[in-house]
Amino acid sequence: HAHGGAPAPRGIAVPGVASIIAVASGKGGVGKSTTSINLAIALRDLGLKVGLLDADIYGPSVPRLTGVAQKPETTPDGKTMLPLENFGLQLMSIGFLVEEDTPMIWRGPMVMSAISQMLKDVKWGPLDVLVVDMPPGTGDAQLTMAQQVNLAGAVIVSTPQDLALIDARRGVAMFERVNVPILGVVENMAYFVCPHCGGRSDIFGHGGAHAEADKLGVPFLGEIPLHMRIREMSDAGLPILVSDPDSPQAAAYRHVATGV
Ligand code: ADP
Secondary structure, three states: OOOOOOOOOOOEOOOOEEEEEEEEOOOOOOOHHHHHHHHHHHHHHOOOOEEEEEOOOOOOOHHHHHOOOOOOOEOOOOOOEOOEEEOOEEEEEHHHHOOOOOOOOOOHHHHHHHHHHHHHOEOOOOEEEEEEEOOOOOOHHHHHHHHHEOOOEEEEEEOOOHHHHHHHHHHHHHHHHOOOOEEEEEEEEEEEEOOOOOOEEOEOEOOHHHHHHHHHOOOEEEEEEEOHHHHHHHHOOOOHHHHOOOOHHHHHHHHHHHHO
8 A cells, every 4th residue: 555554445344244255256157156155154163253145146046055045034124134044154145035036137237236235235243254155257247346345355266177267367367456365266076086986086187276276376275076965965955064064075165264
């Protein structure tokens, strides 16, 4: 900062929330939402008060991932919504507010106003950390959000494949452009352990995200295996850290959380 002292806050500070962490990916389907919910629970297990905001307005997945679907209540003055709760987390998702089969034809400005409402008009907290499951990609909506919310940092999720990595690199560049620190890169679906023979297969290759993180000079937070239980439990509304807390997969998420 030119005049010394602490840098000015970059965007909206959310009342009741000490720090906001974005979980982002260059493209959809790489496991950003699955990582978000498990990271939130792992941070809770570290003794923090944690909330999860599903800002993936194109395809909100927190209702499915948490099994929570009711409409949030509003405060008596009708001005703020109360977050829902499960697993000891405060939860908010655009999916709580609209029917599941409503077409989501969101345009840029509408996206931003939906996100800013979920930040400002929700009675969060007091929370140590709010994990924000970002919309996938590095377009205008993502850039606007990164600029307008006072993010403490961003976690980038990628699979080991080259194509996903190119997108992940764009993600890192986007956050750096708006001065949001990169907390690190997570390699999801890093390898597969056969439940029958125990043999390991690197389905999407292996180590690509780690190498990319090193190349970009950002921390590597760890790798999450491709595992049937992660998918099955996600579909059942039970994150693996809740259903199988003693599994190696759960340990992998906890390892990521300690790095964050
Ligand atoms: P994104 O938020 O990036 O679109 P999701 O978190 O919704 O991705 O994950 C996409 C699909 O892949 C979901 O069906 C999810 O259950 C599954 N999935 C994500 N990570 C894993 C993993 N490590 N092992 C197995 N399935 C996974």
